Amino acid sequence: MTAASTTAPTLGIIRLEHSKGLELPSYETAGASGMDLRAAVAEDRQIVLLPGRRTLVPTGLIFEIPHGYEVQIRPRSGLAAKFGITCLNTPGTIDSDYRGEVKVLLINLGDEDFRIERGMRIAQAVLAPVAHAQIEERSTVSETARGAGGFGSTGHA
Numbered sequence: 001m002t003a004a005s006t007t008a009p010t011l012g013i014i015r016l017e018h019s020k021g022l023e024l025p026s027y028e029t030a031g032a033s034g035m036d037l038r039a040a041v042a043e044d045r046q047i048v049l050l051p052g053r054r055t056l057v058p059t060g061l062i063f064e065i066p067h068g069y070e071v072q073i074r075p076r077s078g079l080a081a082k083f084g085i086t087c088l089n090t091p092g093t094i095d096s097d098y099r100g101e102v103k104v105l106l107i108n109l110g111d112e113d114f115r116i117e118r119g120m121r122i123a124q125a126v127l128a129p130v131a132h133a134q135i136e137e138r139s140t141v142s143e144t145a146r147g148a149g150g151f152g153s154t155g156h157a
């Protein structure tokens, strides 16, 4: 299912040899924020992720991200809640000028071994607008009610 319209930005995708036969990333529902990404591990080379360990999982995909956007790689909450599997560097950043294979850095924060099989939906990719700031060095910044308060300064409840 997709919410894409003709005005939606285009994400170009190359499928590398090891992802041939796997479904392209797609939105599972019309309002989904992310497209699920599938593990492009070989059928006979499943990854067993031991508790506390991390691994870089290939997707077999190269993206051409439209100008003014990035792709964020985010964990799937189901894997996190059920198995303690998440992305170590969440959200992973895919720069719009990156032309290498997109990979997903998973970590097992659960208590059990986790088997990553070919085609498993391991994470989701969110296309998001990104702005480049103009950097302006200053000697002062404007005053606010918060000031320098942070890290719990407004209380906990």
Ligand SMILES: O=c1ccn([C@H]2C[C@H](O)[C@@H](COP(=O)(O)OP(=O)(O)OP(=O)(O)O)O2)c(=O)[nH]1
Pocket: 073, 089, 092, 093, 094, 095, 096, 098, 101, 102, 103, 104, 105
């Ligand atoms: O989860 C991720 C994160 C990054 N990348 C790729 C695409 C991204 O454009 C590139 C660089 O990522 P990042 O800027 O987060 O890493 P870095 O440590 O700053 O590396 P670099 O010096 O190459 O920018 O690595 C992935 O495939 N998956």
Ligand SMILES: [Mg+2]
Pocket: none
């Ligand atoms: Mg970087």
